[in-house]
Amino acid sequence: MSDVKATRQAYGEALAKLGGENENIVVLDADLAHATMTKFFMEKYPDRFFNAGIAEANMTDMAVGLAEVGFIPFVSTFAVFGTGRNFEQIRNSVCYPKANVKLAMTHAGISVGPDGGSHESIEDVALMRVLPNMTIFCPADEAETEKALRAAVEIEGPVYIRLSRMTTRALPEQDFVPGKANCMREGKDTAIFAYGTMVERALDTAEMLKAEGIDAAVYNFHTIKPLDVETISKCAEQYDQIFTVEEHSVVGGLGEAVAGVVAETGGCRVKKIGVNDKFGQSAKPEELFEMYGLDAASVARQIKEVI
Amino acid sequence: MLDISTESCKTLRKDILTMLHASGSGHAGGSLSCVEIMDALYGGILRIDPQNPKKPDRDYFVLSKGHAAPALYAALAEREFFPKEELLTLRKAGSHLQGHPDKNKVPGVDMTTGSLGQGISIATGLALGTRAKGYDSRVYVLTGDGELQEGLCWEAAMAAANYKLSNLTLIVDWNGLQIDGPNEEVMNLGDLGAKFRAFGFEVCEIDGNDLDQVVKALSAPAGDKPRCVLAHTVKGKGVSFYENQVGSHGAVPNDEQFEKAMKEIG
Numbered sequence: 265m266s267d268v269k270a271t272r273q274a275y276g277e278a279l280a281k282l283g284g285e286n287e288n289i290v291v292l293d294a295d296l297a298h299a300t301m302t303k304f305f306m307e308k309y310p311d312r313f314f315n316a317g318i319a320e321a322n323m324t325d326m327a328v329g330l331a332e333v334g335f336i337p338f339v340s341t342f343a344v345f346g347t348g349r350n351f352e353q354i355r356n357s358v359c360y361p362k363a364n365v366k367l368a369m370t371h372a373g374i375s376v377g378p379d380g381g382s383h384e385s386i387e388d389v390a391l392m393r394v395l396p397n398m399t400i401f402c403p404a405d406e407a408e409t410e411k412a413l414r415a416a417v418e419i420e421g422p423v424y425i426r427l428s429r430m431t432t433r434a435l436p437e438q439d440f441v442p443g444k445a446n447c448m449r450e451g452k453d454t455a456i457f458a459y460g461t462m463v464e465r466a467l468d469t470a471e472m473l474k475a476e477g478i479d480a481a482v483y484n485f486h487t488i489k490p491l492d493v494e495t496i497s498k499c500a501e502q503y504d505q506i507f508t509v510e511e512h513s514v515v516g517g518l519g520e521a522v523a524g525v526v527a528e529t530g531g532c533r534v535k536k537i538g539v540n541d542k543f544g545q546s547a548k549p550e551e552l553f554e555m556y557g558l559d560a561a562s563v564a565r566q567i568k569e570v571i
Numbered sequence: 572m573l574d575i576s577t578e579s580c581k582t583l584r585k586d587i588l589t590m591l592h593a594s595g596s597g598h599a600g601g602s603l604s605c606v607e608i609m610d611a612l613y614g615g616i617l618r619i620d621p622q623n624p625k626k627p628d629r630d631y632f633v634l635s636k637g638h639a640a641p642a643l644y645a646a647l648a649e650r651e652f653f654p655k656e657e658l659l660t661l662r663k664a665g666s667h668l669q670g671h672p673d674k675n676k677v678p679g680v681d682m683t684t685g686s687l688g689q690g691i692s693i694a695t696g697l698a699l700g701t702r703a704k705g706y707d708s709r710v711y712v713l714t715g716d717g718e719l720q721e722g723l724c725w726e727a728a729m730a731a732a733n734y735k736l737s738n739l740t741l742i743v744d745w746n747g748l749q750i751d752g753p754n755e756e757v758m759n760l761g762d763l764g765a766k767f768r769a770f771g772f773e774v775c776e777i778d779g780n781d782l783d784q785v786v787k788a789l790s791a792p793a794g795d796k797p798r799c800v801l802a803h804t805v806k807g808k809g810v811s812f813y814e815n816q817v818g819s820h821g822a823v824p825n826d827e828q829f830e831k832a833m834k835e836i837g
Binding site: 312317324325326328329331332333334353357 | 627675692726734
């Protein structure tokens, strides 16, 4: 384990490890094995690796056929193609018949960086959230990525795993219970809900707020579906405001999911912090976080404006 | 043992019309055009067991043109995968027999389909998967002609040839008509034989409503390439007022038409 690693790298390594433990695991990629990091699996288990070429829709439907005879296929490409171009395959061939297919998509969010807006998926969570039978994981670091993968293998049915190109630092290790958010930090004034690359930023934000006398809790929502309604309701009762931060559009993401729960159960105000209904662009990832108001300082500023 | 005959084809046609008449909705034209193909497959070509429909090393059939579900249901009921009385529940609330096939609801349905093009890809995955498992399974997939306008079909064809899936047989129910008109008017399919050959398939062309030709083509031993059977059929086959009619795609017989059609089939 290293201190700093991209979850796509952690995914590739964990997948190769799991391949040795479970011979039913097969992997499909669409000519991006060296970017999604499925190359580690490909090198170790070439007989169980299928390169579908640049044909995401066929890749996904072939995985449905492989799942039908007992394999556990992991399908990988970039999130923007894997959930966008592929949406109707995922809807009708994967989720509708509840096929045991795992969709592990990398390069999610604006932190893709220089490749720019065409490659930066800010809508994948929204697309996957609306599908019945779907489970959505978004791990925050290396250790959590392996745990999410193991959980995905245990689940009989579709799982979407959202992964990043950008590195994240190792966070304090916690249990991974699907559908149960982890409290990474207690706080008496407010709560920040984050997932993926935003968890470490939310923790930094909380440190900054502390220096200014605001004590913020941080929750890691590694599972976006099924949603941890219990934690949301508890926080809605405990705090006057909840903040959601995500490297995803504020339309259809965790923020709207949380706001939807709170609107029904009653409680506090929910402020959604994320990509404000616009596309990404080319820049270094850290520059993009600043430009889109998603670096720790910008998030702290937005929280202070509300409190 | 082959249990395939013009008599059983008649039964399937009558069952299809009975189902559509009872449900008041469904697709007559494309269900009637593929009757000989369905009768041949379920009458003995597929190595399947109604008592054990999920046996992993069986043969597989994917109805990629899922709107022909009545033909599949009729064939399955005829081979006792489920009681024939259920056919009358087609498309009704609570029925197992959905408008398009659902593998989780109907014994013997190998794959959930309905969105055109996807079944061909899934069948390619099944062929790849059964071979990887070491099974001696053959995988058959039936597509419509208009369906081949979906780009996904050609992604799947490329993959099937790439992986040398000689256990895969793709059957095209080539009745020449689709919802908005003849294929040539909507989007010309061109020379399908040349296209599939160029993609790396072994291609044969048959009269898809001639039972002997169908049985011969579908029971031929696998070669070393995926196979494409271009089955020329008549949309609405067996019912005079449906045959070769564009409008027969989503047609359902009223009482009078039902009587007439049942008499014609005999």
